[in-house]
Each structure stands twice: as C-alpha cells, then as structure tokens.
Amino acid sequence: xxxxxxxxxxxxxxxxxxxxxxxxxxxxxxxxxxxxxxxxxxxxxxxxxxxxxxxxxxxxxxxxxxxxxxxxx
Numbered sequence: 001x002x003x004x005x006x007x008x009x010x011x012x013x014x015x016x017x018x019x020x021x022x023x024x025x026x027x028x029x030x031x032x033x034x035x036x037x038x039x040x041x042x043x044x045x046x047x048x049x050x051x052x053x054x055x056x057x058x059x060x061x062x063x064x065x066x067x068x069x070x071x072x073x
Contacts, residue, residue: 021068024068024071024072025042025064025068027071028067028068028071029042031071032067037063038063038064038067041060041063041064042064044056044060045057045060045061045064
C-alpha cells in the first residue's frame with residue numbers, strides 16, 4: 001500500500017472514512033515489523049475479486065480489523 005486514495009470508480013458514501021481506515025492500515029503495516037501476516041492479509045484483500053472465496057475474504061478482513069483495533073487501543 002503506497003497511498004490511501006479511494007478509487008474514484010467505487011461508489012462510497014463516506015470516502016473520508018475509507019481513507020482514514022486505509023491510513024490506519026498503512027500505519028499498522030509500517031509499525032509492525034515483526035509480523036508479515038498483516039501485510040500479507042492487506043495484499044490478499046487488495047487482490048480480491050468476485051471469484052475470491054468468501055470465507056478467506058472474511059478471515060483476512062477480520063484479521064486486519066482486529067490488528068487495527070488493537071493498535072488503536
């Protein structure tokens with residue numbers, strides 16, 4: 001993740017919220033040098049499409065969410 005820009009072709013009602021979430025993920029990825037699993041999950045999520053297994057997608061999203069919430073706390 002090099003940038004926290006929301007793609008213009010997405011129909012998002014609150015782009016600033018999405019941007020803040022992406023910036024938090026960037027921060028966690030940059031400060032979590034001991035564990036590549038977070039970065040791997042972010043990479044996986046960035047490559048998801050309509051054919052992605054739903055359970056794998058949910059697991060990766062939950063993992064990223066939990067790590068970000070842990071960092072915020």
